[in-house]
Amino acid sequence: MFNEKGSKNRKNNNSEKSEERRRRMEVERAVVIGGGASRYALKPARIKSEDILICVDVDAESTVEMKTTGTNGRPLIRMECVKQAIILFIHNKLSINPDHRFAFATLSKSAAWLKKEFTSNAESAIASLRGLSATKSSGRADLTLLFRAAAQEAKNSRAQNRILRVILIYCRSSVRPTHDWPINQKLFTLDVMYIHDKPGPENCPQDVYDSLVDAVEHVSEYEGYIFESGQGLARSVFKPMSILLSHPQQRCAQDDLDIPKSLAKKVIVVDAASAEDHYNGNSVQTISQ
Template identity: 30%
Template sequence: MSEKSGTNPFLALVKEEKNLQRSSDLSVKSNINERSKDGDDPTNENVEYSTAIRDSPNKSLGPSKSGSTEAHGLTETSGLNPFLAVDPGLELTEDDSAQVTAASAQQKAEESKEVELSFGPQLPKVNCKEKIVICFDLSSEVDNVPFVGRDGTPFNSSSLIQNVLHIFIQTKNAINANHEFALVVLQERAIWYQDFTNDCSEVIDDLYDLNAEKQDCDEFDMSSLFETLHENVTLPTVENELLPPPYIVRTIMIYGRSKCIPTFVANKEICQYFLKSPYFFMDVFYIHEAPAEENKCKEVYDVFLDMDEMNRAYINEVGKNITQLHDKMAMFLAHPLQRPYQQHCQYTVKDTPEEL
């Protein structure tokens, strides 16, 4: 299960293009964002589910200039959607060029409108204050299976999660000292634990004090989390969406249960109140055991995917892999108003002249 979609939504299309290009001897460079790219680390137990929830339903190629449906490579300056079939070697007349330019402009306008309809208003990309609610899972199930180092040394799961949260809080505070943090604990219901404060030392101390609160949990009421937020969090009111908000609210839910599927016991009205707001972001970090018949890792992950109807959340998952735990926690550092949609993220480092 890679984040959000399991595979890049354009992966199938790129493969089709490559097969067609072999026959036409055209070289096309495809920069594919592989959302979950693990090495041969034996401790890597990430779930690789190929859910199509984030994938675009329309991946067909338009007709080429000659009327053929074969896909041809595009020059970098063509200015067209890469899914429009255009032959870069074809000479265009002035009329043809004007038509291509007009088609490109119309396509961009339609894409912009489509983005706004799908994802809501495009807010100013500013580093305004964040009010971050960290939801820490206190179910004893989190510690059933430890993390294992490369040398085979076992590590307590909750302790490692607290360590990466410690780093995250300190780093966010260093980026912007105005950021505020609050704590919510997750047992069978969500419980508000620590009010908002920009004193990161206080939050970190309270975070490490949670070890004594563990208990067995057979269920988790997801709606209780939004009820708790509704009682303790006020979303900002902005008259003009073109102006930066005074702050945004972000929830980072750390969920570590592999056999307990979150459920919505109450109605979803309060949930929708938050999830539909452009100033609220619901990020999830799902830490699970190795997928097996006796657990429900995929079903749990699908619940989080289904909540993100606006496609604005970052939903990461990791098995009991220490390196991946740190790497994927670092992905939450980006400000929600400044980060791209998760399926557009690119985390690989380009180190060769051809790639730069």
């Protein structure tokens, strides 16, 4: 089954990759010890603006109803939930840096452009989503054309001192994605949001998830993240999408992620024997970590 914390469940080479990453970070880090404490000086690096290609699965499974209801009182379908999550993602990402840009693609049997020109205009980007709709069942999902287009766009982005990221939103519970892509070409970073049904006689979401993990590891220049949701709840899509706001150049390994935390588990309100505010004499409640 899936790891509850969203860990990638990587294969045997994961520990080797993690160790290699740690060694590289140690080389770049100078440690100065004095006064009983450690002080770290990190090598300065420019955080580049992102070109973000969002690819949405338009297979018939994207029309599956969720447990969450919309404003009209009817259950949301996955496609509606995905659109809302993308719109929120775009607004939040641009509030962090208005220089980020977005383009869109769809995935059926293979990938196709929905909006090829990258834009930092939120209204223009969101308008592209209005034409997004599901198709019939595709039977297979080949990511090769998506990776090929991303690689070309990544070269264009680099020429402008930017980086490219692909966010794939995948909705199929029994179709494992495939690709034909050389392992030594890591020109962009791949993130995945996987929305699926529960395991059953005709579904193999764990196998699909493992294939998506392999794809992330295969193509990603920086640390790529993958999240999954089989609960049918909108919040199980919105929360991971909020984590994907993180910039690839500033990420820790996903296995080291410990967010989001539940406030109920994180903080405990102390007994109402209120502490006195040392500054203004007001009565305050203390919170214990």
